[in-house]
Amino acid sequence: METVTELKGFLIDLDGVLYVGDRAISGAKTAIEFLKDQKYEFRFVSNTTRKCRATISRRLSAMGIDIPKKCIFTPPLAAIAYMKNTGKERYYLLTTGDVEEDFNPSCRCVHPAKPDFVVIGDAGDNITYDTLNTAFRFLMEGADLIALEKDRYWMASDGLSLSAGPLVSALEFASGKTAAVMGKPSPAFYSLALQDMGLSPDQVAMIGDDIITDIGGAKKAGMSGILVRTGKYRQDAVDSAAIKPDYIIDSIADIKEIL
Numbered sequence: 001m002e003t004v005t006e007l008k009g010f011l012i013d014l015d016g017v018l019y020v021g022d023r024a025i026s027g028a029k030t031a032i033e034f035l036k037d038q039k040y041e042f043r044f045v046s047n048t049t050r051k052c053r054a055t056i057s058r059r060l061s062a063m064g065i066d067i068p069k070k071c072i073f074t075p076p077l078a079a080i081a082y083m084k085n086t087g088k089e090r091y092y093l094l095t096t097g098d099v100e101e102d103f104n105p106s107c108r109c110v111h112p113a114k115p116d117f118v119v120i121g122d123a124g125d126n127i128t129y130d131t132l133n134t135a136f137r138f139l140m141e142g143a144d145l146i147a148l149e150k151d152r153y154w155m156a157s158d159g160l161s162l163s164a165g166p167l168v169s170a171l172e173f174a175s176g177k178t179a180a181v182m183g184k185p186s187p188a189f190y191s192l193a194l195q196d197m198g199l200s201p202d203q204v205a206m207i208g209d210d211i212i213t214d215i216g217g218a219k220k221a222g223m224s225g226i227l228v229r230t231g232k233y234r235q236d237a238v239d240s241a242a243i244k245p246d247y248i249i250d251s252i253a254d255i256k257e258i259l
Helices: 028-037 053-062 075-086 129-140 165-175 187-197 211-220 235-240 252-258
Strands: 009-012 041-045 091-094 117-120 144-147 153-156 159-162 204-208 224-228 247-249
Touching: 009 187, 028 252, 041 187, 075 144, 075 187, 091 129, 117 129, 117 165, 129 165, 144 165, 187 204, 187 211, 204 211, 211 224, 211 235, 224 252, 247 252
Parallel strands: 009 041, 009 204, 091 117, 117 144, 204 224, 224 247
Antiparallel strands: 153 159
């Protein structure tokens, strides 16, 4: 296999690359230790919107992979920065889990208070007609739409599951508004992690399991793309995509084979 020598860092997806459900990918811990030993910079960029960064860090630690919270970049970080830049910070949050802990609770609006933004992520069973219709009404009353991510689906422990993308598209269609997307493949999201590492896009490769979001987003941002055959990887999706990864490996455990 052809190897690369110019890379100085990596952006690494979490769900589907380091773990699936509550199970670590075989060899993931060893791969991360290898990157540390070789002095590569790396950050973890995930479209996970069900858990706050502290919870993600604890979950990885329980799997034997020690990653500090500061090295984990999730869409709420980009959403907070985006809202602050507009000078408006009141939001209606449609998510599940404890991801709200990464937001400023003093700015959260509860119906009937009117928010500046509707912020939607993977909301799981919190998506009902009432919650989606509340978000729709806020949009029609002037709120802007922020999508923490717009993935089509993800690999849950019991199989492929719908992500936020289809719901974001439904709100866009109904309201006539276009969502500002915070997570991958947003270039602004990648920039947060790149700036933290102090590296330029041409020095970094993205390791992910989604040919569109991970690899397509990385290449559009000027990075290399390394696709893993774990998580939600599907050969038919790769075959039909116009995007071509720079490398395809069986799992992150094989990263040393191309370095």
